[in-house]
Amino acid sequence: MARIYAVGVGPGDPELLTRKAERILRQAPVVCAPAASAGDSSHALSIVESLLDRSRQEIIIRVFPMRKDQDGLDAFWEEAAETVVSHVLEGRDVAFITIGDPFLYSTFLYLYRILRERYPDIPVEVVPGVSSVTTAAVAAGIPLAAASERVAILPATFEDEKLRRTLLDFDTVVLMKVNRVFDRVYALLKELGLDRKGAFVSRAGTAEESVTFDLASLVGKKLDYLSLLIVKK
C-alpha cells in the first residue's frame, strides 16, 4: 500500500539530508512542500530541489498557516489531509517535506494529528532530520548539554513569566521563532543578567548562516524567521 512519508530535510545544507530522506525523495511520485504564505517559495523545497525530477514527480506547494494559536484551522488541516490521502488511495506515495526534524515544532504535526484521527489505516512513516537546534548550537560553538546539564527548547512567543521560569530553571534554553519577539526577550534577558550569555543564529546550516553574540545590536531590527536564540548560563 502507498504511504505518507514525513521527511525531515534538515536546516538547509543538502549535505545534512539523511540518506534515507534522499532515497525517499528521489522515489516519491508526489512531494508536498509547505509555504508560509501564498506566493512564498518553500524553504524546505529549495533544500531538496536538486534531487527532484519534475518530469516524473508531482510537486505540490501548499500554504500552511504558522500560527501559535491553531484554533479554527481544523477545516484547513482536514482539507490538506484529504489532498494528501487522495494520492495515497490512488496508489501514490506522498513525501511531505519539513525543515529540520518533523517531530520538533513542525507544521507537519497538525496534519499528523488529523491523519492519525481520521485515517488511522493510512501508513505514515516519519523520517527524522537534522534539526535547526543542533545545527545552530554547532554554528555558535555552544554545546547544548553536557553531563547533568538540562536543556529546554520552546517558542520565544510564550509570555514573559513562562520564559522567565524556563530561563531560571535550565542550563541551556533554545528559543525558537524569536524573530518577532526579540526585543521583549532581550529585555527579559537583561533583567535576569543573561543578556551576554546568548547567541542569535540565523539560517544555520545554509550559505547565509550568521551568528551574533552581541544581542544588543539586534534590538529594533527586522529579523529573519529562520533564526533562534541559544542562552547558555
Ligand SMILES: C[S@@+](CC[C@H](N)C(=O)[O-])C[C@H]1O[C@@H](n2cnc3c(N)ncnc32)[C@H](O)[C@@H]1O
Ligand atoms: C516551525 S519551526 C521548525 C523547526 C524544525 N522542525 C527543526 O527541527 O528545526 C521554525 C523555527 O525553527 C527555527 N529554524 C528553522 N530553520 C532554522 C535555521 N536554518 N537556522 C536557525 N533557526 C531555524 C526558527 O526558530 C524558526 O522560527
